[in-house]
Amino acid sequence: MNKLLIVSACLIGFNCKYSGGNNRYEPLVEAFKKGKVIPVCPEQLGGLPTPRPPAKILGKDGKDVLSGTAKVLTVKGTPKDVTKNFLKGAYETLYVVELLKDKVIACILKEKSPSCGVKKIYKFEVDQLKDGMGVTAALLKEKRFKIISSEDKKDIEKIIEELG
Numbered sequence: 001m002n003k004l005l006i007v008s009a010c011l012i013g014f015n016c017k018y019s020g021g022n023n024r025y026e027p028l029v030e031a032f033k034k035g036k037v038i039p040v041c042p043e044q045l046g047g048l049p050t051p052r053p054p055a056k057i058l059g060k061d062g063k064d065v066l067s068g069t070a071k072v073l074t075v076k077g078t079p080k081d082v083t084k085n086f087l088k089g090a091y092e093t094l095y096v097v098e099l100l101k102d103k104v105i106a107c108i109l110k111e112k113s114p115s116c117g118v119k120k121i122y123k124f125e126v127d128q129l130k131d132g133m134g135v136t137a138a139l140l141k142e143k144r145f146k147i148i149s150s151e152d153k154k155d156i157e158k159i160i161e162e163l164g
């Protein structure tokens with residue numbers, strides 16, 4: 001069976017970051033070139049433009065955004081509530097993962113993002129990290145898909161080997 005990875009699109013080199021840049025990571029680009037990677041950007045799938053104002057979770061983390069007890073707000077200029085976009089992006093990503101679930105062996109997500117962060121996200125009030133997940137990572141975890149942080153390079157190497 002053709003095995004696949006779902007990967008944050010910025011890790012493949014798509015310029016979908018809020019700043020208009022990317023987080024290209026060569027081993028994943030090589031896997032993409034072999035047809036083994038489906039890139040997704042939850043924030044673009046949620047209808048947000050690129051570039052866009054940076055946003056953070058006001059409240060605990062992505063799990064609470066899913067349950068309606070936390071919000072996502074932009075943090076440059078006049079704050080704007082973008083919770084709906086972040087939720088839409090998470091559910092659109094889930095749609096892709098579920099369509100391909102017989103082939104997907106893991107989702108590799110960009111650490112520290114309010115959408116894709118697996119272990120760490122930024123505190124709302126200050127520019128410091130805290131433990132927590134982004135909205136999309138929390139949804140994929142809740143649905144029991146295997147997720148891997150972009151910072152866990154050893155795990156990424158291992159899963160790329162498993163692709164064959």
Ligand code: SF4
Nearest residue numbers: 008009010041113116
């Ligand atoms: S971290 Fe996730 S939401 Fe942010 S640019 Fe990368 S793919 Fe898009």
